[in-house]
Amino acid sequence: xxxxxxxxxxxxxxxxxxxxxxxxxxxxxxxxxxxxxxxxxxxxxxxxxxxxxxxxxxxxxxxxxxxxxxxxxxxxxxxxxxxxxxxxxxxxxxxxxxxx
Amino acid sequence: xxxxxxxxxxxxxxxxxxxxxxxxxxxxxxxxxxxxxxxxxxxxxxxxxxxxxxxxxxxxxxxxxxxxxxxxxxxxxxxxxxxxxxxxxxxxxxxxxxxx
Numbered sequence: 517x518x519x520x521x522x523x524x525x526x527x528x529x530x531x532x533x534x535x536x537x538x539x540x541x542x543x544x545x546x547x548x549x550x551x552x553x554x555x556x557x558x559x560x561x562x563x564x565x566x567x568x569x570x571x572x573x574x575x576x577x578x579x580x581x582x583x584x585x586x587x588x589x590x591x592x593x594x595x596x597x598x599x600x601x602x603x604x605x606x607x608x609x610x611x612x613x614x615x616x
Numbered sequence: 617x618x619x620x621x622x623x624x625x626x627x628x629x630x631x632x633x634x635x636x637x638x639x640x641x642x643x644x645x646x647x648x649x650x651x652x653x654x655x656x657x658x659x660x661x662x663x664x665x666x667x668x669x670x671x672x673x674x675x676x677x678x679x680x681x682x683x684x685x686x687x688x689x690x691x692x693x694x695x696x697x698x699x700x701x702x703x704x705x706x707x708x709x710x711x712x713x714x715x716x
Contacts, residue, residue: 520663521658521660521673521675523623523625523660523673523675525623525625525709525710525711527709558621558715560621560623560711560713560714560715561713562711562712562713563620563712563713563714565681565712566710566712568710569710569711569712570709570710570711571711572711572713573621573623573711573713575621575623575675581665607709609625609627609670609707609709610625610666610668610669610670611625611660611662611669611670611671611672611673612662612663612665612666612669613660613661613662613663613672613673614660614663615658615660
């Protein structure tokens with residue numbers, strides 16, 4: 517049965533501090549321990565080596581679309597998104613695709 | 617030694633056909649056979665289940681930044697990008713981050 521991969525890039529506003537980004541990475545990194553539907557979860561802040569890059573990438577793998585929805589709607593994920601990410605967010609790009 | 621992950625989302629112009637997207641996915645999928653620096657390469661077209669999603673995601677893993685540069689500059693990759701992707705591209709978001 518195919519799985520689902522959720523790929524996100526986030527761009528943070530000018531003035532967002534390294535500490536804020538570190539806090540977001542840390543908070544996101546805690547989600548797999550509370551969301552068992554996350555089969556794999558890789559979060560990484562951009563190295564700043566290419567002009568025009570976004571700020572952070574998230575690649576999340578699930579066994580099913582329902583697993584993705586459980587992550588999307590989980591209160592801990594929603595809390596990180598609304599309390600820590602949205603206040604510094606200037607752009608977001610998302611793809612969801614099947615995996616084999 | 618940490619590796620490098622290259623995460624890209626591409627958004628294609630309205631009117632881009634499924635066949636054009638399939639051709640791009642197929643052409644990208646051939647790159648690992650000619651670019652040995654690609655340790656892992658996952659390409660997936662968006663399922664269209666979330667409003668405002670981009671069209672295609674690419675997640676490429678390398679052992680080093682030099683591996684990423686070999687991919688970036690490889691003539692077969694450049695050919696797919698310039699001949700197949702750029703003509704239908706309306707947006708692109710990129711992150712490069714370390715992996716452990």
